[in-house]
Amino acid sequence: MTYAPPLQALLHTMRVVGGMDDATLYPALADGAAEAILEEAGKFAAERIAPLNAVGDKVGAKVKDGVVTTPPGWKEAYRDWSDAGWNALAAPEAFGGQGLPTILSVACAELWNSGSVAFALCPLLTAGAIEALTVHGSPELQARYLPNLVSGRWTGTMNLTEPQAGSDLAALTSKAERAGDGSYRIRGTKIYITYGEHDCAENIIHLVLARLPDAPPGTRGISLFLVPKILPDGSRNDLRCHSIEHKLGIHGSPTCTMIFGDAGGATGWLIGEENRGLNCMFTMMNNARLMVAVQGVAVAERATQRAIHYASERRQGRAPGVKEGMSPIIQHPDVKRMLLEMRAKTAAARALCMATAAALDGAAVEEKTAGAPTLAFNRASLLTPLAKAYATDISVEVASIGIQVHGGMGFVEETGAAQHYRDARILPIYEGTNGIQAIDLVGRKLGLEDGHCVETELERCADQALKARQSSDKGLAHSSVALEAGVAALRSCVSYFTTLNNPASSLILAGATPFLRLFACVSAGAYLVEMALAATGTPLQEPMIADCRFFLENEVAKAAALAPTIIESADLVLTADLAAA
Numbered sequence: 001m002t003y004a005p006p007l008q009a010l011l012h013t014m015r016v017v018g019g020m021d022d023a024t025l026y027p028a029l030a031d032g033a034a035e036a037i038l039e040e041a042g043k044f045a046a047e048r049i050a051p052l053n054a055v056g057d058k059v060g061a062k063v064k065d066g067v068v069t070t071p072p073g074w075k076e077a078y079r080d081w082s083d084a085g086w087n088a089l090a091a092p093e094a095f096g097g098q099g100l101p102t103i104l105s106v107a108c109a110e111l112w113n114s115g116s117v118a119f120a121l122c123p124l125l126t127a128g129a130i131e132a133l134t135v136h137g138s139p140e141l142q143a144r145y146l147p148n149l150v151s152g153r154w155t156g157t158m159n160l161t162e163p164q165a166g167s168d169l170a171a172l173t174s175k176a177e178r179a180g181d182g183s184y185r186i187r188g189t190k191i192y193i194t195y196g197e198h199d200c201a202e203n204i205i206h207l208v209l210a211r212l213p214d215a216p217p218g219t220r221g222i223s224l225f226l227v228p229k230i231l232p233d234g235s236r237n238d239l240r241c242h243s244i245e246h247k248l249g250i251h252g253s254p255t256c257t258m259i260f261g262d263a264g265g266a267t268g269w270l271i272g273e274e275n276r277g278l279n280c281m282f283t284m285m286n287n288a289r290l291m292v293a294v295q296g297v298a299v300a301e302r303a304t305q306r307a308i309h310y311a312s313e314r315r316q317g318r319a320p321g322v323k324e325g326m327s328p329i330i331q332h333p334d335v336k337r338m339l340l341e342m343r344a345k346t347a348a349a350r351a352l353c354m355a356t357a358a359a360l361d362g363a364a365v366e367e368k369t370a371g372a373p374t375l376a377f378n379r380a381s382l383l384t385p386l387a388k389a390y391a392t393d394i395s396v397e398v399a400s401i402g403i404q405v406h407g408g409m410g411f412v413e414e415t416g417a418a419q420h421y422r423d424a425r426i427l428p429i430y431e432g433t434n435g436i437q438a439i440d441l442v443g444r445k446l447g448l449e450d451g452h453c454v455e456t457e458l459e460r461c462a463d464q465a466l467k468a469r470q471s472s473d474k475g476l477a478h479s480s481v482a483l484e485a486g487v488a489a490l491r492s493c494v495s496y497f498t499t500l501n502n503p504a505s506s507l508i509l510a511g512a513t514p515f516l517r518l519f520a521c522v523s524a525g526a527y528l529v530e531m532a533l534a535a536t537g538t539p540l541q542e543p544m545i546a547d548c549r550f551f552l553e554n555e556v557a558k559a560a561a562l563a564p565t566i567i568e569s570a571d572l573v574l575t576a577d578l579a580a581a
């Protein structure tokens with residue numbers, strides 16, 4: 001089944017949620033520029049990347065003697081994609097990039113990832129390396145590495161994880177020693193390194209976290225190094241891919257165990273200051289987490305399209321009111337409900353991602369004038385865990401419903417529905433597990449600006465509930481009750497957490513994940529109201545109202561019911577003796 005880029009839905013979300021029509025914020029997207037770019041990106045995603053998804057899954061990446069081969073067609077598609085300039089879209093103009101805003105790169109990233117998550121992961125990691133170098137790299141490192149990373153001729157990786165250091169980076173033990181000539185020698189083993197080795201680019205630029213001999217323990221003693229596969233003199237650096245993982249999904253993406261320095265030490269250069277490596281990582285975190293959230297939207301969109309297509313063709317039983325013959329299953333109310341749930345959750349997740357992107361764009365503009373983190377940056381920081389956890393959680397849910405819509409054909413592999421489910425399953429795990437996102441939300445984000453940041457968001461949601469209530473659309477007005485209840489439930493949880501006055505309290509941590517779900521549903525529900533109202537009189541009106549009503553009356557209503565659990569049931573979690581079971 002071919003993939004149809006959802007350009008109208010994307011543009012509507014960019015306009016209403018992202019504020020794309022604000023020419024002062026987005027001069028580069030005016031006069032049809034965004035539409036033209038998305039049109040071209042959609043073509044590339046549908047015609048060149050999407051057809052590779054199944055072969056990537058079946059053949060997968062292979063390793064032999066440390067040499068990794070990507071699936072058939074991968075290399076050529078990557079070359080044409082980067083030659084067309086897509087890798088440079090959001091990169092800084094000073095190094096050959098186009099400097100376009102995050103809302104546009106988010107929209108394009110959805111298209112690439114709907115084509116194939118396993119393919120699009122490579123540029124996602126390169127973008128992280130570009131950002132780290134742009135913000136923290138020395139002028140020499142920037143001049144030597146950024147132009148080829150921006151063009152896509154070279155790719156980038158992030159080397160954080162070690163066997164004993166996953167969520168807890170304080171435990172990492174890779175070592176770095178000063179070589180005396182300004183460079184460092186890096187030794188250690190990193191696991192799960194995405195595109196750590198492959199055949200799509202001439203050079204791979206690894207960003208590696210390691211400790212200096214005199215570094216303090218814990219997270220304050222971690223430094224970030226640039227360690228290229230090929231050194232500036234053309235020789236091979238002392239690093240290699242030991243093996244690649246056999247995994248549930250994203251088979252086309254090589255997940256490598258990387259050995260650094262077992263023949264004396266890999267040569268690397270410091271990025272930022274010694275012992276401040278984690279701070280460098282933190283500056284990139286909002287963007288990288290947002291891009292993983294976008295992967296969730298992308299898989300959900302593709303799974304939804306596939307399910308709608310299948311349900312329109314598959315005939316079984318007779319739908320209510322039909323007199324003879326078998327009906328396409330899309331006419332059965334229960335199948336319609338499943339499809340609507342898929343579409344509504346996807347639209348909600350897309351809205352959260354676009355809101356986060358717009359906040360990052362706002363922060364970039366404000367930072368130029370203010371020179372310091374700003375209100376928009378804080379808003380992006382609040383929205384990031386919501387977008388990352390919600391969009392990736394629903395990608396698994398949506399892909400699972402997609403299988404259900406296909407019946408037995410969903411469980412067997414031919415239709416492709418099963419691949420979406422398998423591919424989606426990594427998204428709630430990497431780039432900070434969703435449990436860690438929830439802890440970040442309650443631990444660091446609720447207190448931003450002394451709670452003012454959350455209060456502003458609550459007010460926005462209450463305002464949209466009021467607008468829905470006052471709408472001339474009776475259905476939407478009816479749904480407003482669910483959003484009002486959601487806002488009230490969220491407010492009561494925030495007040496409860498504030499009363500406890502200790503983000504590390506077990507009472508808060510036990511309820512962090514359901515709290516995040518409630519927050520994300522209310523926030524996304526309010527955006528869906530805004531999008532539905534803005535679609536009045538356009539062809540998008542009917543689907544936007546249907547998505548919005550379904551989401552408020554089902555997802556927000558369910559989420560609001562979580563408040564008593566969050567407030568009153570922590571002791572149940574805390575006292576359960578699971579190890580004894």
Ligand SMILES: Cc1cc2nc3c(=O)[nH]c(=O)nc-3n(C[C@H](O)[C@H](O)[C@H](O)COP(=O)(O)OP(=O)(O)OC[C@H]3O[C@@H](n4cnc5c(N)ncnc54)[C@H](O)[C@@H]3O)c2cc1C
Pocket residue numbers: 158159160161165166167168191192193194195247255426429430431432433434435436439
């Ligand atoms: C396919 C794939 C690609 C990857 N790509 C990369 C990459 O390119 N670069 C890289 O560096 N890493 C990469 N990773 C690693 C990934 O980021 C980690 O797997 C992830 O951070 C989780 O770490 P872990 O697997 O050690 O799980 P653990 O940290 O052991 O977590 C296990 C469970 O415990 C929970 N948990 C852990 N600590 C806490 C806590 N303090 N409070 C509450 N709950 C907690 C987690 O939420 C999770 O549910 C990749 C992993 C995979 C599978």
